[in-house]
Amino acid sequence: MNLKSIRRMRAPLPLALLVLSFSACTQREGSAANPASPAAQPAVVYAAHVAAGGEPPPGATLRNPHEGDAAIARNGALLFTTMNCDGCHGADAAGAVGPNLGDQRWRYGGADSEVFMSIYYGRPKGMPAYGGVLGADGAWRLVTYLRSLTVPANLPTQSWDQT
Amino acid sequence: MRPIPLCCLAMLMTIAAGGAHAQAHQAKPAAANAANGDWAMPARDYAGTRFSPLAQITAVNATSLHPVWTFSTGVLAGHEGQPLVVGDTMYVVTPWPNVLYAFDLSKEGYPLRWKYRPDVSANAVGVSCCDTVNRGAFYADGKIIYNLLDGHTVAVDARTGHELWKTKIADVASGETVTMAPLVVKDRVIVGASGGEYGIYGWIKGLDLKTGTIVWTGHNIGPDADMLVRPGTFKAPYDTGADLGLHSWAGETWRIGGAPVWGWLSYDPDLDLVYYGTGNAAPYNAEQRAGDNKWTASVLARHPGDGTLVWAYQFTPHDNWDYDATGAMVLADLTVAGKSTRALVHFDKNGFAYTLDRATGKLLLAEPFVKVNWAKSIDLQSGRPVIVPEKQTGASKGTVKDICPCLEGGAAPTSPPAYSPRTRLFYTSTNNLCMDFGATRAAYLKGTMFQGAISPYSIGPGGYGGTFMAWDAATGKKVWENKEPFPNWSGALVTAGDVAFYGTLDGWFKSVDARTGKVLSKFKVGSGVVGNPMTYRGPDGKQYVAVYAGIGGDWLLLAGDVRSDDPTDVRAPADYVKDIARHTSQGGMIWIFGL
Numbered sequence: 001m002n003l004k005s006i007r008r009m010r011a012p013l014p015l016a017l018l019v020l021s022f023s024a025c026t027q028r029e030g031s032a033a034n035p036a037s038p039a040a041q042p043a044v045v046y047a048a049h050v051a052a053g054g055e056p057p058p059g060a061t062l063r064n065p066h067e068g069d070a071a072i073a074r075n076g077a078l079l080f081t082t083m084n085c086d087g088c089h090g091a092d093a094a095g096a097v098g099p100n101l102g103d104q105r106w107r108y109g110g111a112d113s114e115v116f117m118s119i120y121y122g123r124p125k126g127m128p129a130y131g132g133v134l135g136a137d138g139a140w141r142l143v144t145y146l147r148s149l150t151v152p153a154n155l156p157t158q159s160w161d162q163t
Numbered sequence: 164m165r166p167i168p169l170c171c172l173a174m175l176m177t178i179a180a181g182g183a184h185a186q187a188h189q190a191k192p193a194a195a196n197a198a199n200g201d202w203a204m205p206a207r208d209y210a211g212t213r214f215s216p217l218a219q220i221t222a223v224n225a226t227s228l229h230p231v232w233t234f235s236t237g238v239l240a241g242h243e244g245q246p247l248v249v250g251d252t253m254y255v256v257t258p259w260p261n262v263l264y265a266f267d268l269s270k271e272g273y274p275l276r277w278k279y280r281p282d283v284s285a286n287a288v289g290v291s292c293c294d295t296v297n298r299g300a301f302y303a304d305g306k307i308i309y310n311l312l313d314g315h316t317v318a319v320d321a322r323t324g325h326e327l328w329k330t331k332i333a334d335v336a337s338g339e340t341v342t343m344a345p346l347v348v349k350d351r352v353i354v355g356a357s358g359g360e361y362g363i364y365g366w367i368k369g370l371d372l373k374t375g376t377i378v379w380t381g382h383n384i385g386p387d388a389d390m391l392v393r394p395g396t397f398k399a400p401y402d403t404g405a406d407l408g409l410h411s412w413a414g415e416t417w418r419i420g421g422a423p424v425w426g427w428l429s430y431d432p433d434l435d436l437v438y439y440g441t442g443n444a445a446p447y448n449a450e451q452r453a454g455d456n457k458w459t460a461s462v463l464a465r466h467p468g469d470g471t472l473v474w475a476y477q478f479t480p481h482d483n484w485d486y487d488a489t490g491a492m493v494l495a496d497l498t499v500a501g502k503s504t505r506a507l508v509h510f511d512k513n514g515f516a517y518t519l520d521r522a523t524g525k526l527l528l529a530e531p532f533v534k535v536n537w538a539k540s541i542d543l544q545s546g547r548p549v550i551v552p553e554k555q556t557g558a559s560k561g562t563v564k565d566i567c568p569c570l571e572g573g574a575a576p577t578s579p580p581a582y583s584p585r586t587r588l589f590y591t592s593t594n595n596l597c598m599d600f601g602a603t604r605a606a607y608l609k610g611t612m613f614q615g616a617i618s619p620y621s622i623g624p625g626g627y628g629g630t631f632m633a634w635d636a637a638t639g640k641k642v643w644e645n646k647e648p649f650p651n652w653s654g655a656l657v658t659a660g661d662v663a664f665y666g667t668l669d670g671w672f673k674s675v676d677a678r679t680g681k682v683l684s685k686f687k688v689g690s691g692v693v694g695n696p697m698t699y700r701g702p703d704g705k706q707y708v709a710v711y712a713g714i715g716g717d718w719l720l721l722a723g724d725v726r727s728d729d730p731t732d733v734r735a736p737a738d739y740v741k742d743i744a745r746h747t748s749q750g751g752m753i754w755i756f757g758l
Contacts, residue, residue, distance in 0.1 A: 082606055083611070084608055087360070087612020087613075087614050088611075088612055094734060095732055095734045097289075097293070097294075097612075097720060098289070099729065099732035100734050105730060106731055107732075124285050124286065125285045125288050125289060128610050156733065158736065160745050
């Protein structure tokens with residue numbers, strides 16, 4: 001799937017505001033967003049999910065504040081080793097105990113916001129929740145790093161034929 | 164193991180003594196004792212020999228061995244460990260989620276009597292360094308006892324499959340998982356935890372067999388009080404003084420110093436000692452933990468009743484290379500240098516095969532069994548390795564090139580050896596691998612990897628990946644070896660028919676002549692073998708051999724893209740075993756072979 005097009009699919013309301021409020025409320029308290037407030041609705045759209053009745057639930061995407069920033073990506077690479085991400089995901093995120101994160105294939109969704117949520121809150125098959133030690137900005141730096149990885153050519157096919 | 168009544172414990176004790184008094188087995192016809200046909204504990208006997216007195220399959224007729232039954236476990240992770248057979252039931256534990264199957268061997272097609280599916284937290288998957296493996300169960304007192312990845316020990320009624328007790332022994336949030344097979348001695352269930360890559364404070368525990376209550380906890384590092392070093396009971400063969408597990412560490416580094424227990428345990432009933440090896444010191448960057456780091460990478464001997472530590476010997480002081488000593492400690496009575504000796508034999512990750520006096524821990528001999536270049540030799544006077552300075556690692560040294568063996572070990576601890584009292588030889592898989600080792604400073608973050616090293620591997624001299632070999636531990640000499648193209652990761656089995664068995668990473672299961680290594684039969688079992696063959700006598704009176712196929716363990720992580728179950732995880736082939744994925748994929752299967 002094309003990640004950029006996913007992000008364009010929704011033109012959510014106050015995007016910048018959302019990012020701010022989300023960071024503010026999770027960084028300190030780690031509390032779930034208050035569903036009563038429209039600005040704090042579940043802040044991820046899983047655009048690749050199958051929506052019952054073809055009706056996706058309302059929500060807004062999070063935007064990576066560092067999108068495409070090469071310096072931040074390098075900083076994220078440093079975080080990737082110092083926070084022991086490489087212990088599980090391997091050097092260059094090529095996969096070890098945890099899956100390859102450089103193949104642009106994702107267990108829990110590949111939109112920036114989904115990768116952010118995986119890092120920030122963790123995932124049930126063993127991905128630790130890093131939001132507590134990294135904060136929202138640290139998680140975004142890691143997202144920026146992962147986005148900067150080059151997908152290997154010819155990924156799906158491994159051939160042993162000597163032609 | 165199965166509905167065997169009260170007599171079982173006594174019988175187990177008899178079997179247990181098998182290694183120590185192996186000659187008794189030889190004198191007895193195989194059929195004389197019904198228990199001879201069983202395989203009720205991980206290594207069949209307390210001595211850890213993986214020797215069976217069954218002799219229907221011989222070096223003459225093994226050429227006609229063929230598969231008679233298979234079963235898919237439905238689980239894809241690495242299938243280490245081995246089935247158990249008690250009476251007419253076979254018991255199989257799968258990798259996470261640790262399903263326990265009980266097969267009725269008395270009926271055609273071996274249908275299930277029952278299966279037991281515990282609720283095992285998926286969170287444990289994320290703190291399992293090296294795949295979600297399980298090394299098997301133990302039968303005792305009418306119970307099947309085994310460990311769950313998420314830090315529990317369970318006892319299940321061997322007849323009904325009903326859970327009898329379940330005890331939390333380990334803390335997943337601290338990086339502890341449980342992959343080892345328990346050892347039951349009298350009324351104690353002895354268990355330990357993995358987590359050397361997560362900076363755990365390594366320990367071993369004794370549980371009450373009837374209730375599962377934790378009776379004692381002995382740490383493998385730290386102060387004497389935590390290690391259950393009691394006044395007048397502990398005597399290390401090469402060290403003196405109190406709190407050796409404390410003073411051999413810089414500052415408080417022992418608190419996150421590793422020393423996990425994930426390998427094989429053995430027991431000498433005469434000395435009343437349980438033997439086990441400890442894993443690596445944490446982190447891999449040794450400069451963060453100056454000192455010997457006792458008792459990581461060591462063998463420890465404890466009394467099972469109360470956990471009292473009696474002696475300890477460290478194979479790799481100040482471990483620089485992730486040389487866990489969790490491989491099996493096999494007990495055998497050997498004549499070493501003309502003296503009859505109660506020996507303990509251990510093939511270490513560090514590439515040396517050790518023969519110790521198991522009463523005292525004194526070193527009798529230590530010889531390399533693969534290419535070794537981190538140490539010149541082991542000094543028999545001090546018990547210490549003669550280190551090669553340029554192979555010392557650490558963050559300040561950058562990448563140190565060409566260290567042999569690699570951190571997968573000269574022999575993988577997951578691949579236990581076998582010992583035949585008939586040939587007086589040990590049989591083991593080996594790896595011919597070297598590595599570069601680039602240590603980096605590691606930050607301790609509870610619940611995440613605490614490692615600090617990048618260590619690419621290469622195939623060692625000769626271009627073959629590993630061997631299956633026969634070793635004379637009385638002299639420290641190799642007797643024969645079969646070279647294999649890939650590193651060799653299955654356990655060994657040897658029988659009174661003088662046949663040895665092993666599997667290969669590219670999925671062959673082989674029987675060989677125990678005296679010569681000549682291959683007698685081979686069969687492609689569908690996935691690489693990292694489990695351990697075992698043998699039993701079926702209800703029909705015939706001898707069978709069983710083994711798991713199912714590549715995994717470290718090899719899921721290291722062999723390149725052998726996985727096919729996750730479209731979101733595609734990897735490049737490992738450069739040192741480029742075409743392993745050509746020969747195998749994941750998939751857990753139980754195979755049974757017969758004549």
